[in-house]
Amino acid sequence: MVWNLDTSWLMLAVALVSVIAFMFGSALHALIGEDGFGPFGNMLIIDAGFFGAIVAANMRGLALTDLTLAVGVGMAGSFAALAGLALLKAGLQRI
Numbered sequence: 001m002v003w004n005l006d007t008s009w010l011m012l013a014v015a016l017v018s019v020i021a022f023m024f025g026s027a028l029h030a031l032i033g034e035d036g037f038g039p040f041g042n043m044l045i046i047d048a049g050f051f052g053a054i055v056a057a058n059m060r061g062l063a064l065t066d067l068t069l070a071v072g073v074g075m076a077g078s079f080a081a082l083a084g085l086a087l088l089k090a091g092l093q094r095i
Contacts, residue, residue, distance in 0.1 A: 021046035035090045046078040053077020
């Protein structure tokens with residue numbers, strides 16, 4: 001799905017996901033405090049997780065032709081990446 005997008009649509013998708021990720025990152029920064037990565041760091045992790053999950057699903061052979069499925073896979077990947085890195089950071093701080 002990502003490979004079939006035109007350059008302008010891909011830029012629009014990245015911009016839209018980045019804006020929404022910044023809002024989520026700011027809200028999550030208020031919730032998790034110093035166990036997180038700050039609003040901008042949370043945004044970068046959410047962005048990378050979102051597009052990384054979509055690319056990984058495409059590489060595994062899952063055709064994400066339905067936009068709802070693609071967004072679901074991306075959201076699951078973004079929050080899995082943020083949760084995993086936050087847990088890793090919290091665990092390393094306790095050592």
